[in-house]
Amino acid sequence: MDADIDERRSRRSRRTPRERGERDATGLPWRSTSLIAVAVVVGTGFAARNQFDREALDAAGRGLLLLGAVLLLFRHRRPVAVVFAVAAVTLGYLAAGYPYGPVFVLVAVACFAAVVHGHRTAAWWAVGLLWAGHLLLAHWLHRWLPPAGDGAAPWGQELPAAAVAVAVLAASEAVRGRREQGAQRRAERVAxxxxxxxxxxxxxxxxxxxxxxxxxxxxxxxxxxxxxxxxxxxxxxxxxxxxxxxxxxxxxxxxxxxxxxxxxxxxxxxxxxxxxxxxxxxxxxxxxxxxxxxxxxxxxxxxxxxxxxxxxxxxxxxxxxxxxxxxxxxxxxxxxxxxxxxxxxxxxxxxxxxxxxxxxxxxxxxxxxxxxxxxxxxxxxxxxxxxxxxxxxxxxxxxxxxx
Incomplete structure (x- = not known):
């Protein structure tokens, strides 16, 4: 009985204050996910104003952004499935020729959740597949995809994109390491x-x-x-x-x-x-x-x-x-x-x-x-x-x- 109580207390203590405050009776992070969805949709709208060579952000484009945000609701329950699904939605968004912008925040949040929950391999694979897919779209398949007449993207933009992806994964690993150390210290205190x-x-x-x-x-x-x-x-x-x-x-x-x-x-x-x-x-x-x-x-x-x-x-x-x-x-x-x-x-x-x-x-x-x-x-x-x-x-x- 005492061991069960200690274990429940330990599980509660491993959750961050943000996680403890953002979930309702369903156990889903509605609050943070809603903020992410609003930030991505609004931010992409602003970013689209200066991208005349991309497709206009229409209802379908906003729907893809919202779909990626909805998938983040389940990032704590099914982190592996969510990170691959969000990467696929993002790749579909880019294949449709919609503007670049905060859409990559969805991938970053999904990768963060996957790494923190101990699925670093899945997160690396998802990011790697997304980057490889983007290379195919931007350098070889662009002539058959919208917008019409789009040329190949410059290779110089790929290195900064890869650096940002690695930075997101590294930050996720750092947070995961701190959480594991905190959980270990709590377990040692309980012992x-x-x-x-x-x-x-x-x-x-x-x-x-x-x-x-x-x-x-x-x-x-x-x-x-x-x-x-x-x-x-x-x-x-x-x-x-x-x-x-x-x-x-x-x-x-x-x-x-x-x-x-x-x-x-x-x-x-x-x-x-x-x-x-x-x-x-x-x-x-x-x-x-x-x-x-x-x-x-x-x-x-x-x-x-x-x-x-x-x-x-x-x-x-x-x-x-x-x-x-x-x-x-x-x-x-x-x-x-x-x-x-x-x-x-x-x-x-x-x-x-x-x-x-x-x-x-x-x-x-x-x-x-x-x-x-x-x-x-x-x-x-x-x-x-x-x-x-x-x-x-x-x-x-x-x-x-x-x-």
Whole structure:
């Protein structure tokens, strides 16, 4: 549906303002064609006053001029047929001995339309046949055609005529080239907008996955604890329900923050995005799910760019969520190493893997790799030689304003 709308908009944008304003409900360029017809008929009438050696412009001659103009009504629908038909009408007009003049404007407009619509070969053929026909009429067949007693035309007039024809075709090619470049730029803008929209949808999907996966994992574990202890230890069950309430409230807040960016794109978020400053809260949530987490930091902490700060938090969040879901270990270790222009994150657990269905989407590791890759970093995830599982992320700390 969106692609169809974009295509219709693209087609409308490729039409020139003149084309958009000159066509009525029939889709034919009545306005411009009427102006051309009037200009050709009136202009030929003035030109005929000084051409005493040609036939007088009578009703038949004006009819041929009007016929050529009427054919131009269909120059956008049938450009090839129109350019050949107009060339034939013009050649018939010249064969009848009528005065030279703006009649060649009809051919120029038809050729322009054919070239602009991508039929340059047809336009060149039509002009070439018209020029060849004119040579036959002016230099060999003139003695059998009106006006009576007409002599051969001078050869010197043929070169300027050919130059004008080539100039018309060259101008048509130039306009066509500009239109194609404009259409290409518009197509590139549409493609870029689609890529940005896809990237934004991916970002939002990743955010929602990370928020919901962690919070629902905590809720799932605590719900199991609450159900198991509901009769034997009501106080512990109440504590589990309290944790569920807190986790769900926090999840709703983060989901609302993500959805607010959809409702009002471009507006500043109402709450700051989470970062490593929120790591103690993440550790508390993991503890509420029964996972003891230790955090060690080395190196000199730098002020992290917002994108890297958010990515680091989400990677740690997803790694801890995977431990809660898939590991039999109830402990995890986070190591944060600040280096020169980079941040190393390591999350270890001692395993073993539970092998049970955790109810996840299976996109956690893929999401972490996408976050790290977006910053030019990398993710390594796999079993440790001594047992358990390790997730290691390396994030460059380039400024987000740096190209």
């Amino acid at each position: 870029a907008e689609r890529r940005r929209a896809d990237a934004e949808r991916l970002r939002i999907a990743r955010e929602l996955h990370d928020v919901l996966a962690h919070s629902i994992s905590v809720i799932n574990v605590q719900a199991g604890v609450g159900l198991a202890l509901l009769d034997s230890d009501p106080e512990q069950a109440r504590s589990a329900l309290t944790t569920i309430k807190a986790a769900s409230k926090e999840a709703l807040g983060e989901v609302r923050q993500v959805l607010d960016t959809l409702r009002a794109p471009g507006d500043a978020p109402r709450t700051p995005a989470p970062g490593l400053a929120h790591l103690p809260e993440l550790v508390e949530q993991a503890a509420a799910a029964g996972l003891a987490v230790t955090v060690s930091t080395s190196g000199t902490p730098d002020v992290l760019p917002p994108g890297a700060d958010l990515a680091a938090f989400r990677i740690l969040q997803e790694a801890l969520t995977n431990v809660v879901r898939h590991s039999g270990s109830r402990t995890a270790r986070i190591q944060i190493q600040h280096g020169s222009g980079r941040l190393d994150l390591t999350v270890d657990d001692d395993g073993p893997a539970t092998g049970t269905e955790a109810g996840g989407s299976g996109n956690g590791l893929a999401g972490m790799r996408e976050r790290a890759g977006a910053l030019g970093g990398s993710i390594e995830a796999g079993a440790r030689p001594s047992g358990g599982f390790r997730v290691r992320a390396v994030l460059p700390l380039r400024s987000e304003a740096t190209p």
